[in-house]
Amino acid sequence: MRPRLAAPVGAVFAALAFAATLWGWLLAGGGTVDLPWAPSWDLRFTLALDGLAALYSLLATGIGFAVTVYASRYLPLHLEHQGRSEADIPRFHFFILMFMGSMVGLVMAQDLILIFVFWDLTAIASYYLIGYDAHERDSRRSALMALLVTGITAVCLLIGALMLYAAYGTFSLPALIEASEPGALLAAAGALIAVAGLAKSAQVPFQFWLPRAMAAPTPVSAYLHSAAMVAAGVFLLGRFYPLIQKTDWLLDALLVVGLGSMAVGGILALTRNVLKQLLAYSTISQYGYVVFMFGLGGEYGAVGASFYVIAHALAKAALFLTAGAVTEATHGETRLSHLGGLRRELPFLMVASGFSAAGLAALPLTIGFFKDELFFEAALERGGVFPALAVAGAVLTFAYTWRFWSGIFLGERRSEAHGVPAAMTVPVAALGALVIAGGLYVAPFARLAQAAGEVTFNAPTPIDPAYHLDARAENLMALATYALGVLVILSRSFWIGAAEAFARLGELAGPERLYFASLKGLNAFSDRIHDLEVRDLRTRVATILGPTGVLVGAGLLFTPTRGAYEVGAIGPLDWPLFLALILVAVAAIATVFPRRHLTLALVLSSVGYILAVVFAFFGGPDVAMVQVLVETIMALLFIGILVLLPRKVLEREASNPIPRRRKVRDAGVALIAGFFAFAVSWSTLSQPALEESVAQEHIRLAPEAHAKDVVTAILADFRGLDTLGEITVVGIALLGIATLLSRGRLW
């Protein structure tokens, strides 16, 4: 198998998935799969292709297709620059497809636990993709950060789901939407679920993981930002919106978070020098818009949020792919300050990405114009200060998009550049064409957004974006945005100092510091415990025996003792057993004294053999025979190992004197252990026998199992699974021994 074949395979699968989703949505008109999954836990495997699911799965598969095509050329070059072999290619495509699959599953799932499972699957896929350059420390750390931030908050989602289940007795989302009543419980559950969604879509104060995740290869970033992972966060808000909107303060909280993210992301995007960092902060601010629209509430908010996700995904994926192509063309240059004037070398890319940039900046004749139109409408519907805030956010977007595009293609040339393969520009052009197509004929996109908005809003949303050539408020706001945007671009020298100070403040006192501090603290704590426990084997034994002893002691103290202990009668026939038991005890004590190992082995065997006698007196000839057999083999094994070890080493151990203080301490520990064992076994053995027992049944049934010996019937028949387990243990032990003795090479 050639590793490069992974790319076409991945692309074909992504294309097929896209076609299937399109077919399912347009021709089949959606559909539902509903299977009992774990009925005893009320879990159902329910998938439904509704409007919301169609929107996000079309994005996940469609942009996934563009990304895999792009990666077919990008990835071999990327690996070549890093001096890695092509054998790493299939891993990338595997995880992209896994990501795609879990995204599609997530958006279609209708069962809370199913949603949680797919939610975590996306986190796992993203961990491997962000950490794709695993030899780089930075990459590994970023992957871990993304996994921790989204994984820990995912637990909030699970808790929220369980709270809802406890209150309403179902995990089915449609049933919950119908049944749930506004109240403290719904508010708490909704807030927990919203936290999970906000952390995944990198909203304030969880935004710090996203810029770090830029350590991933560019196709991963493009995918992560536009169609998966970050999009999954706002998807979750959209999916649970019917529950969330029943609580007013939750909507207000979403407004605040959305505004905060718009501001932080927008301002920092204006200060970043590294291309992908700029785009990362832009993503934070763009999803801030979406969260803001959710917070505004109303039908404009619901449809607007859905439409915004489409428009942003198309534009942002293209811009990321542009950044990757530019870096490739300039031999690894990623800084805006060292780029510029590439219009001559990359004219095609310049035009293609220009479309997408125009879309992000919301210029007319692009799909982006309508995203802002809906955004403004939603803000106007709410009234108050919100229209002004909306314009401010749009101005920031306009300014940093211009900064990105003009910084690469216009101005002076600052670095060497060469052309890039067509496979790396065609996906950008295709996405750019879609951005323009949406600007010219918005109906299909609007229809999709409407269908998604209906699911989110849980009611029909008759909203149609269109061009209106009049002086209505939305158009005036758009014009104001362009004018103010140009002003912001031109006055850069006035505000850049303040913006950078803001960025530095975030580094000094931002939530990222808290993340690192808590990570460090937890690490130190676990190191402390680790050092306490595993200094050597003895401390390990002590950390098990010590707490166990305390627990057993507490158990003994708090158990009523009256009638709990019995000395037990000794009948005339019991004397042989009595003597044998005494002999076992004496032989056991004798193992303490021999210094030479061979003597020790022989004394140990004598304990075992006398124990066989005890077993025989207990009425168990089978047990006695097995004990004799095992003891014999054990003695042989012991002597065999002693032969393998050099005499010198053994003699050193034998003559190694044990200090008196340690002897006393060990004896004290042994006495305490023995005392506890005595108390536990005495109290247990003193329990009166039951009238009826399973054993009587076994004895009665043994002839029916064609056995004369009841014990063999139990082992081979009644409790045959136990014996299977036992054989497995012996088999594994045997494998282990063979491997150990052949120094790790079994074959």
Next chain:
Amino acid sequence: MILVSALTIAVLFGVGSYLLLQRDLIRVVVGIILVSNAANLFLISAGLSRGQAPIYPLEEGVEVSDPLVQAMTLTAIVIAFGISALLMSLVYRVYTSHLSLNLEDISEAEVREEESIESREVAED
């Protein structure tokens, strides 16, 4: 009889834990074997009845020893044997890589190794 059984179990367990605390790895293995012997004895003496062996033909009117605990003890003996054999070969393997059977030597070597790993990590930072 109950008291005597309990005392014997206690002695086996106590001596076993004494040996577990030793520095000599072979004595540690012996300690584990003694502890598992204590467990086996505990199992068999926890039988609900004691009398003739549970093998047909059974004598009428005489109590039959509890066959269930015997079956369980049998399983336990075999598993304990497997584990002890594995431990013994582990001890041998430890000897071949550290050339010592003394826990103190081995944990010193471990600490040294860990410190060298840590210092390498610090250097990477």
